[in-house]
Amino acid sequence: MKALVQLHSGFTDKPEPFKLETMAPYVALEEIAVPEPGDDQVVVKVAAASVNPSDVMFIKGMYGQPRREGVPAGFEGVGEVVGGKAAGEGLVGKRVAFTGTGSGTWAEYAITDASVCIPLMEGIRDEDGAALIVNPMTAIAMFGIVKDEGQKSFVMTAGASQLCKLIIGLAAQEGYRPIVTVRRDEQIEPLKALGAVHALNEKAADFHARMAEILREEKPRIFLDAVTGDLAATIFHAMGGGARWIIYGRLDESLPVIKEPGHMIFLGKRIEGFWLVRWMREAGEEGRIAAVMEVQKQFLTGNWSTDISARLSLEEAMEGLPGALAVPNGKVFIVP
Amino acid sequence: MKALVQLHSGFTDKPEPFKLETMAPYVALEEIAVPEPGDDQVVVKVAAASVNPSDVMFIKGMYGQPRREGVPAGFEGVGEVVGGKAAGEGLVGKRVAFTGTGSGTWAEYAITDASVCIPLMEGIRDEDGAALIVNPMTAIAMFGIVKDEGQKSFVMTAGASQLCKLIIGLAAQEGYRPIVTVRRDEQIEPLKALGAVHALNEKAADFHARMAEILREEKPRIFLDAVTGDLAATIFHAMGGGARWIIYGRLDESLPVIKEPGHMIFLGKRIEGFWLVRWMREAGEEGRIAAVMEVQKQFLTGNWSTDISARLSLEEAMEGLPGALAVPNGKVFIVP
Numbered sequence: 002m003k004a005l006v007q008l009h010s011g012f013t014d015k016p017e018p019f020k021l022e023t024m025a026p027y028v029a030l031e032e033i034a035v036p037e038p039g040d041d042q043v044v045v046k047v048a049a050a051s052v053n054p055s056d057v058m059f060i061k062g063m064y065g066q067p068r069r070e071g072v073p074a075g076f077e078g079v080g081e082v083v084g085g086k087a088a089g090e091g092l093v094g095k096r097v098a099f100t101g102t103g104s105g106t107w108a109e110y111a112i113t114d115a116s117v118c119i120p121l122m123e124g125i126r127d128e129d130g131a132a133l134i135v136n137p138m139t140a141i142a143m144f145g146i147v148k149d150e151g152q153k154s155f156v157m158t159a160g161a162s163q164l165c166k167l168i169i170g171l172a173a174q175e176g177y178r179p180i181v182t183v184r185r186d187e188q189i190e191p192l193k194a195l196g197a198v199h200a201l202n203e204k205a206a207d208f209h210a211r212m213a214e215i216l217r218e219e220k221p222r223i224f225l226d227a228v229t230g231d232l233a234a235t236i237f238h239a240m241g242g243g244a245r246w247i248i249y250g251r252l253d254e255s256l257p258v259i260k261e262p263g264h265m266i267f268l269g270k271r272i273e274g275f276w277l278v279r280w281m282r283e284a285g286e287e288g289r290i291a292a293v294m295e296v297q298k299q300f301l302t303g304n305w306s307t308d309i310s311a312r313l314s315l316e317e318a319m320e321g322l323p324g325a326l327a328v329p330n331g332k333v334f335i336v337p
Numbered sequence: 338m339k340a341l342v343q344l345h346s347g348f349t350d351k352p353e354p355f356k357l358e359t360m361a362p363y364v365a366l367e368e369i370a371v372p373e374p375g376d377d378q379v380v381v382k383v384a385a386a387s388v389n390p391s392d393v394m395f396i397k398g399m400y401g402q403p404r405r406e407g408v409p410a411g412f413e414g415v416g417e418v419v420g421g422k423a424a425g426e427g428l429v430g431k432r433v434a435f436t437g438t439g440s441g442t443w444a445e446y447a448i449t450d451a452s453v454c455i456p457l458m459e460g461i462r463d464e465d466g467a468a469l470i471v472n473p474m475t476a477i478a479m480f481g482i483v484k485d486e487g488q489k490s491f492v493m494t495a496g497a498s499q500l501c502k503l504i505i506g507l508a509a510q511e512g513y514r515p516i517v518t519v520r521r522d523e524q525i526e527p528l529k530a531l532g533a534v535h536a537l538n539e540k541a542a543d544f545h546a547r548m549a550e551i552l553r554e555e556k557p558r559i560f561l562d563a564v565t566g567d568l569a570a571t572i573f574h575a576m577g578g579g580a581r582w583i584i585y586g587r588l589d590e591s592l593p594v595i596k597e598p599g600h601m602i603f604l605g606k607r608i609e610g611f612w613l614v615r616w617m618r619e620a621g622e623e624g625r626i627a628a629v630m631e632v633q634k635q636f637l638t639g640n641w642s643t644d645i646s647a648r649l650s651l652e653e654a655m656e657g658l659p660g661a662l663a664v665p666n667g668k669v670f671i672v673p
Binding site: 262270 | 400565586587595596598599607608610611
C-alpha cells in the first residue's frame with residue numbers, strides 16, 4: 002500500500018517552528034506492506050484522513066507522543082473495516098471514524114483498536130467522520146469544563162478555528178456567551194452569526210483596552226487558549242478572580258510570562274492544560290460514549306458541519322500540504 | 338494608646354521593592370484612642386505581635402487586602418482579652434492568639450472578632466502564640482496539599498524560612514521527603530537535621546543540574562514556592578508529569594516565564610496559588626478547628642518552636658524594623 006511514512010523515532014532535540022514549511026524532512030511517500038492487525042484490532046481501508054495541528058507537531062517530534070520510524074503518520078480518519086481479529090471481527094463491513102492507534106491514517110490502510118472505532122450513522126459525511134474525534138471530542142470536553150465552572154461567558158483565542166466554531170455552536174444552543182479573538186476582520190461577523198457575543202481582532206490598536214472592558218463586564222472564568230505567548234498572557238492578566246487559563250495549543254512560539262504572580266495567590270487564578278488523550282483516559286468508558294453520541298447528534302442535526310478547504314491525495318500531500326494548511330477557515334483532508 | 342498607624346488607604350498604583358527599606362512612608366507612631374469593639378468583638382491588650390512578609394506587602398499596598406488610613410497595621414498577635422461585647426464577653430481575662438480583624442496588632446490594644454481568637458494552653462510561649470496563626474496554619478494547610486497529592490517527596494523554595502521549617506517538622510514526623518532550596522551554605526545542615534532529605538544552595542554553580550537529578554529520582558508533584566522568578570520557573574520546568582507549582586510568596590521581583598507551555602498540555606502540569614485567607618474560608622469551621630488543635634499540639638510537644646531574632650518596642654520598630662527583618666533565620670516581634 003502507499004503511505005506517508007515517518008522518517009524519525011522519538012522526540013526532536015531542537016524545537017522548530019510550529020508551521021509546516023515542507024514535508025520532506027519528516028515523512029516520505031513509500032510503498033509498504035499492509036500492516037497486520039493484532040488481537041482486538043481492525044484493518045480500515047481509509048476513505049479520508051483529516052490533518053490537525055497535532056499531526057504537524059507530531060511529525061516534527063514536538064507532540065506528547067513519540068514518533069515511530071517506518072510507520073505511517075496521521076492521527077484521525079474514516080473508512081471501512083476490511084479485516085479484524087477477536088473483538089475486531091464484528092466490525093468488518095462497517096464504516097467507522099477512528100484514530101490510528103496501531104498505524105497512522107495517512108495511508109491506504111490503517112490499523113487501530115476495535116474499542117476506539119466509532120460506527121457511523123448514515124447521514125454523516127465522510128469528511129465529518131474523518132474529523133469526528135480530535136476536534137469534536139475536544140469541543141465537547143472543553144465546553145464541559147465551561148459548564149462545570151458555571152459562568153455563562155468564557156474566552157477563546159483562535160476563535161475562527163474549526164474547533165472554536167464547534168464550541169461556539171454548542172455554546173449558542175445552551176445560552177452561553179463566547180468571547181473570541183481572531184486575526185482578520187472578515188472573521189468577526191461569521192463568528193458572531195454562529196453565536197460569539199464578542200469577536201475582537203487581536204491586531205486592532207484598541208484590542209487590549211476593549212478586551213479588558215469586556216472582561217470586566219462579562220466576568221468569564223474559563224479561558225480556552227490555543228495560542229499562548231503575550232496575547233494569552235495579557236488576556237489572562239486582565240481576567241478577574243478565579244480565572245483558569247487552560248492551554249491546549251501553542252500557535253505563538255514566544256514563551257508566556259506570568260504578569261502578576263500575586264493574582265495566583267490573592268485572586269485564586271490558575272494555569273492549566275488540556276489534552277484530549279488525558280481527558281479520554283479520565284472520562285472513562287461512560288464519559289467517552291456520551292461524548293461520541295453528542296458528537297454524532299450535532300453533525301446529524303446540522304448544528305455542526307466541517308468546513309472543507311482542500312482534499313489532497315497522498316501524492317499531492319507531499320508537495321501541497323504546507324500550502325493547503327496556510328489557507329484559513331477550513332479543514333484539509335488527505336484522500337488516499 | 339500608642340500604635341503604628343497606616344498612612345494610606347487602598348492599594349498602591351506603582352509596585353515597589355518587596356524588601357522593607359524604611360517605615361516612614363507607610364506607617365507613623367501615633368497616640369490614638371483605644372478603638373471600641375463592635376458586637377461579638379473583643380479588645381486585646383497586645384503582649385507581642387509578629388512581623389510577617391505579608392505585613393510588609395500590606396503596608397506597601399501590595400497585599401490582597403486594602404489598607405485603611407488611620408488604623409494600626411499588623412496582622413497577628415498574642416495578648417489578654419480586656420473587654421468584649423456579646424460573644425466577646427466570655428473571653429475576657431483569657432490569653433489568646435489572634436489576627437486583628439478590626440484594628441491591627443502593632444499597637445498597645447487591638448480589636449478582633451471573638452470567633453478568630455484562639456485561647457492558648459498554658460505551656461505555649463508568648464512568641465509562639467504571637468506567631469501561631471499565619472505561619473503555623475499555612476504550614477498545616479500546605480502540608481495538607483502535599484498529603485492529599487499522595488507523593489512522599491515535595492519541593493520548597495526559601496527552605497530556611499520559619500514557615501518552611503514548620504513544614505519540614507511536620508513532614509519528618511510522617512515520613513515525607515522535603516527537597517528545599519536555600520541561599521546560604523550554612524543553612525543546609527540545620528535543615529537536614531530537621532528533616533529535609535535534600536537542601537541545595539540556589540547560588541551553587543551546579544544547582545540546576547543537581548536539582549534536575551533529584552527531581553528525576555524523587556518525582557515530587559507538589560512545589561511550594563515563596564520566590565517565583567527564574568529560580569522557580571526553572572525548577573517547575575524540570576519537574577515531571579502532574580507537577581503543581583503552588584505560589585504563596587514572591588521574594589523575587591522578576592516575572593516568571595512558563596518555559597514550556599507544552600508541559601501544561603501533555604504532562605498535565607499546573608500553576609496555582611495559595612492564600613491562607615482563602616484556605617480559611619474554604620476549610621470551614623471544622624477544618625479551621627482541626628488545624629488550630631494540630632498547631633497547639635506541635636508547639637506543646639516541642640516539635641515546633643519559633644526562632645526569635647529580635648524584639649522591638651513600637652518606638653524601636655519605626656527605626657529598627659527594616660534592619661531586624663534583614664537578619665535571616667528568625668522571626669521579629671513587636672512588643673508594645
